[in-house]
Amino acid sequence: MNDVKCECGHVNPHGTVLCESCGKVLEEKEESKKLLDMRYEGSARRSQTYNKTIVDKIWNFFSSVKVGVILIVVTLIASSLGTILPQEMYIPQMTTPAEYYEDQYGWFGKLYYELDFNNLYSSWWYLLLIASIGVSLVICSLDRVIPLYRALKNQRVERHEGFMKRQRLYGVSEQPGEEAMSRLEQNLKAKKYHIRKKNGSILAEKNRFSRWGPYVNHIGLIIFLIGAMLRFVPGMYVDELLWIREGETKAIPGTDGQYYLKNNKFIFQKYDKKKDNEVFGAALDRAGMVAKNYQSNVTLYEKKGDTVAGESLNLKKLKEAKIRVNQPLKIDKFAIYQVDYKLDELSKMHLALQNKDTGEEIGTIKVNLYNPETKYDLKNGYFVELKSYFPDFEFDENSNPTTKSKVPNNPAFVFKMVTPEKPDGEVSFVAIRQTIEVDGNNSYKMAFKGVETKNVAALTIRKDLTLWILGFGGLIFMIGVIQGAYWNHRRLWVKIVDGKAVTAGHTNKNWYGFKRELEGVFEGTGMESPAEQLESGKKG
Amino acid sequence: MVALSSNLLYFAFILYLVATLFFGGSIKSKKDTAGSGPNKWANIAIFITIAGFVAQLGYFITRWIASGHAPVSNLFEFTTFFGMALVGAFIVIYFIYKTPLLGLFTMPVAILVIAYAAMFPKDISPLIPALQSDWLHIHVTTAAVGEAILAVSFAAGLIYLVKVVDQTKASKHTFWLEVVMFALMCTIGFVAVSSSFSLANYESKFTYIDKNGQEDVIEYNLPAVVGPHEGKLQTAAKFEPLAETPAIINAKKLNTVLWSLVSGLALYWLVRLILRKRISASLQPFVKNINLDLVDEISYRSVLIGFPVFTLGALIFAMIWAQIAWTRFWGWDPKEVWALITWLFYAAFLHLRMSKGWHGEKSAWLAVIGFVIIMFNLVAVNLVIAGLHSYAG
Numbered sequence: 001m002n003d004v005k006c007e008c009g010h011v012n013p014h015g016t017v018l019c020e021s022c023g024k025v026l027e028e029k030e031e032s033k034k035l036l037d038m039r040y041e042g043s044a045r046r047s048q049t050y051n052k053t054i055v056d057k058i059w060n061f062f063s064s065v066k067v068g069v070i071l072i073v074v075t076l077i078a079s080s081l082g083t084i085l086p087q088e089m090y091i092p093q094m095t096t097p098a099e100y101y102e103d104q105y106g107w108f109g110k111l112y113y114e115l116d117f118n119n120l121y122s123s124w125w126y127l128l129l130i131a132s133i134g135v136s137l138v139i140c141s142l143d144r145v146i147p148l149y150r151a152l153k154n155q156r157v158e159r160h161e162g163f164m165k166r167q168r169l170y171g172v173s174e175q176p177g178e179e180a181m182s183r184l185e186q187n188l189k190a191k192k193y194h195i196r197k198k199n200g201s202i203l204a205e206k207n208r209f210s211r212w213g214p215y216v217n218h219i220g221l222i223i224f225l226i227g228a229m230l231r232f233v234p235g236m237y238v239d240e241l242l243w244i245r246e247g248e249t250k251a252i253p254g255t256d257g258q259y260y261l262k263n264n265k266f267i268f269q270k271y272d273k274k275k276d277n278e279v280f281g282a283a284l285d286r287a288g289m290v291a292k293n294y295q296s297n298v299t300l301y302e303k304k305g306d307t308v309a310g311e312s313l314n315l316k317k318l319k320e321a322k323i324r325v326n327q328p329l330k331i332d333k334f335a336i337y338q339v340d341y342k343l344d345e346l347s348k349m350h351l352a353l354q355n356k357d358t359g360e361e362i363g364t365i366k367v368n369l370y371n372p373e374t375k376y377d378l379k380n381g382y383f384v385e386l387k388s389y390f391p392d393f394e395f396d397e398n399s400n401p402t403t404k405s406k407v408p409n410n411p412a413f414v415f416k417m418v419t420p421e422k423p424d425g426e427v428s429f430v431a432i433r434q435t436i437e438v439d440g441n442n443s444y445k446m447a448f449k450g451v452e453t454k455n456v457a458a459l460t461i462r463k464d465l466t467l468w469i470l471g472f473g474g475l476i477f478m479i480g481v482i483q484g485a486y487w488n489h490r491r492l493w494v495k496i497v498d499g500k501a502v503t504a505g506h507t508n509k510n511w512y513g514f515k516r517e518l519e520g521v522f523e524g525t526g527m528e529s530p531a532e533q534l535e536s537g538k539k540g
Numbered sequence: 541m542v543a544l545s546s547n548l549l550y551f552a553f554i555l556y557l558v559a560t561l562f563f564g565g566s567i568k569s570k571k572d573t574a575g576s577g578p579n580k581w582a583n584i585a586i587f588i589t590i591a592g593f594v595a596q597l598g599y600f601i602t603r604w605i606a607s608g609h610a611p612v613s614n615l616f617e618f619t620t621f622f623g624m625a626l627v628g629a630f631i632v633i634y635f636i637y638k639t640p641l642l643g644l645f646t647m648p649v650a651i652l653v654i655a656y657a658a659m660f661p662k663d664i665s666p667l668i669p670a671l672q673s674d675w676l677h678i679h680v681t682t683a684a685v686g687e688a689i690l691a692v693s694f695a696a697g698l699i700y701l702v703k704v705v706d707q708t709k710a711s712k713h714t715f716w717l718e719v720v721m722f723a724l725m726c727t728i729g730f731v732a733v734s735s736s737f738s739l740a741n742y743e744s745k746f747t748y749i750d751k752n753g754q755e756d757v758i759e760y761n762l763p764a765v766v767g768p769h770e771g772k773l774q775t776a777a778k779f780e781p782l783a784e785t786p787a788i789i790n791a792k793k794l795n796t797v798l799w800s801l802v803s804g805l806a807l808y809w810l811v812r813l814i815l816r817k818r819i820s821a822s823l824q825p826f827v828k829n830i831n832l833d834l835v836d837e838i839s840y841r842s843v844l845i846g847f848p849v850f851t852l853g854a855l856i857f858a859m860i861w862a863q864i865a866w867t868r869f870w871g872w873d874p875k876e877v878w879a880l881i882t883w884l885f886y887a888a889f890l891h892l893r894m895s896k897g898w899h900g901e902k903s904a905w906l907a908v909i910g911f912v913i914i915m916f917n918l919v920a921v922n923l924v925i926a927g928l929h930s931y932a933g
């Protein structure tokens with residue numbers, strides 16, 4: 001493709017509409033227009049120049065702002081659909097989504113579920129939308145940034161008359177004197193314009209940097225999206241849940257056994273009308289119970305050396321910490337959050353071996369419900385064997401005892417009680433509030449004496465190595481939007497032609513403010529401020 | 541301290557009302573021929589507005605001292621703060637563009653917002669653990685300021701439309717403009733109805749069967765037009781509901797919405813009967829002297845100024861808080877999604893204006909729609925779709 005040489009001598013790339021240097025109209029069809037489209041300074045853009053191959057077509061598709069806006073609007077509408085009913089992660093955990101949506105919301109819920117709107121934000125088509133916005137951002141920025149750079153860099157002070165005449169703000173004044181020109185210059189300087197002069201012509205320009213704002217903010221967005229994608233790279237992201245009982249020490253999941261945590265105590269506090277700020281009284285009366293604090297007091301350990309299976313761990317204490325909501329514990333790249341709790345989980349059960357006739361108690365055993373022993377010796381020939389243990393007892397479909405989970409929600413035991421009278425032992429099935437005897441005429445029983453409980457804390461272990469990338473993207477985005485939104489690029493050209501001063505002005509936005517500024521600048525110079533050429537003047 | 545605080549808010553509210561009257565006066569005043577520049581009336585109006593703002597700032601600070609945390613932690617506090625931010629944003633933009641007419645349109649919106657806020661429980665509430673975070677307060681206040689600046693763009697857009705929409709014949713444009721007016725009437729209706737019945741201490745209790753089949757009790761503060769699922773009125777001599785709702789619908793909220801709509805409709809017809817023309821048509825004389833370019837630019841500038849603030853507050857600070865409080869910076873909670881929708885909408889607005897040349901009227905409509913989305917997030921999402929952010933409505 002041929003470059004285009006302008007009469008001013010500047011060589012422009014193929015496709016250029018306005019000479020990058022002097023602004024002369026190079027494209028014939030632009031020639032007939034009353035006003036120039038100044039959006040990209042008329043410089044050559046790939047998307048406007050080539051449209052042959054499939055690559056060209058894809059490029060042109062994604063570089064179009066119209067397509068960009070459509071993508072944004074479609075994403076916006078799609079996002080709103082996901083808020084009509086709760087997303088799957090917000091429905092109660094123990095339910096089956098298929099049933100839940102239909103139960104709660106009838107046919108609509110069923111439809112919602114069948115359309116997969118219950119997981120809308122991770123659906124392939126939603127991710128595809130976001131990805132297209134990303135592609136569009138990259139292509140549209142590449143399409144414009146280099147041409148814009150060339151055009152803004154190559155500006156000549158003296159512009160072609162055809163260029164000036166086709167600016168929105170344009171005027172012709174009688175030849176001003178030296179004094180008027182220097183007055184104008186001073187006024188412009190007072191308004192922080194940079195001034196370049198040549199042969200008596202002036203180019204006054206300010207805030208050119210604001211033109212880069214959109215590109216900077218789009219780069220910020222792209223960085224953010226890349227960061228969000230890296231989430232799926234193994235090792236970048238850890239999300240684990242750890243249920244840990246008071247007194248328990250556990251390896252912190254996700255850390256490859258490097259760190260261990262001991263839960264010393266879990267604390268749950270409510271607001272108390274008497275002790276807390278009295279202004280809360282009315283609110284507490286209305287709301288009833290209000291939670292004040294969820295806190296796990298923990299000790300953090302690091303494992304030292306390699307341990308072979310079976311050998312006891314060599315743990316080095318690193319620190320004591322209090323993990324509260326909004327105050328996670330940080331180690332290395334990990335943060336440990338307080339997220340859930342369970343109060344008063346059964347931990348030990350006290351049972352007494354009792355003579356059924358006399359009521360005499362031989363002794364009491366304490367069964368550790370997490371890790372019970374198999375034999376409890378009560379001296380003098382009395383002992384109790386634990387034959388079976390069901391921490392979360394229920395009957396299965398064949399009416400056999402079984403356990404739902406390992407959590408001691410409803411413990412049940414099969415004991416064998418051995419006494420001097422019954423050296424072969426008597427078997428008894430003991431659950432909360434019920435005892436079943438196998439042969440129905442035992443002389444001893446295990447009597448319930450009491451329980452010990454412990455609190456359990458749920459902690460989330462999180463590592464997210466993408467955070468700083470996202471933060472960086474966000475920062476760049478903010479810099480870019482502010483740069484583009486809080487400043488505008490304003491230019492004034494003054495050229496002396498045949499004893500007259502020709503003036504033209506351009507701003508990329510906020511024309512009203514620019515016009516007001518120019519009126520101030522021209523005051524007292526005897527020259528007219530360039531006037532609005534747009535019909536109506538209603539566009540801004 | 542608490543009493544002082546509420547008195548200051550009350551005082552600010554009165555000052556805003558008075559200021560609005562003065563803004564109205566400054567437009568009507570014959571002395572000022574240009575119509576858009578400030579005159580004596582306008583100077584008094586902006587002075588009173590600032591006084592009101594200072595009083596409300598006083599409310600904010602004293603309430604902060606009394607409760608020990610920034611008062612943006614329940615719906616009443618957040619919404620009043622939004623009203624205050626709106627007045628603040630207006631004051632700033634007033635000094636850039638010196639247009640009293642903007643006051644005549646912005647102040648009533650701020651007043652409505654604050655009146656609406658006052659319908660929620662005003663108790664100072666203690667913070668639950670998730671809310672005990674400085675980042676939360678930074679997030680909420682910045683987001684509210686951003687939304688307030690964007691709301692100024694709505695007010696300016698409305699002025700533009702009132703002036704430019706042809707009222708001599710009925711059209712889509714006149715219709716939708718009236719819908720906006722009707723929505724404002726519904727807010728007034730809601731405030732009027734709620735405060736009358738709460739002054740009269742109206743209370744009716746129902747037992748009903750909730751969506752899980754459990755029996756529960758609910759208390760209405762407005763006469764129940766629609767009652768809860770299998771509801772039984774427990775309070776003697778109170779209004780019996782005309783209809784019953786299915787269990788999945790929150791009958792009390794639906795009832796409130798119905799009351800707002802009905803009272804809004806009644807008000808709207810009343811006003812139309814008195815004016816004998818569309819509300820927007822009767823506002824037209826106020827705007828006849830305004831320069832369209834100027835209001836268009838105010839509307840656009842407000843979006844340009846507000847968009848970055850909104851992004852910072854409603855997305856970036858929100859993510860920082862969410863990362864600390866909820867372990868992840870984003871959770872697709874309805875409130876978050878609607879903040880994202882608002883943000884995408886204004887991004888589309890900026891692109892359309894810049895590249896498709898959507899200036900003037902089109903841009904004004906977009907400013908109105910943007911505000912509708914913001915209010916939707918503030919009202920409907922909090923009260924109806926409610927997620928993690930629901931401040932116990």
Ligand code: HEM
Pocket residue numbers: 062063064065066067068069071072133136137140144211213214215217218221481484485884887890891894
């Ligand atoms: C969520 C996504 C996006 C956001 C938040 C965003 C944000 C912005 C902002 C704030 C501006 C400056 C507008 C102004 O100053 O009035 C801008 C300009 C622009 N945006 Fe985007 N944008 C997004 C997506 C896109 C996409 C997908 C395209 C692709 C077609 C695009 C193309 C452009 C162009 C061409 C400009 C003007 C650049 C110039 O002035 O030279 N944007 N964008």
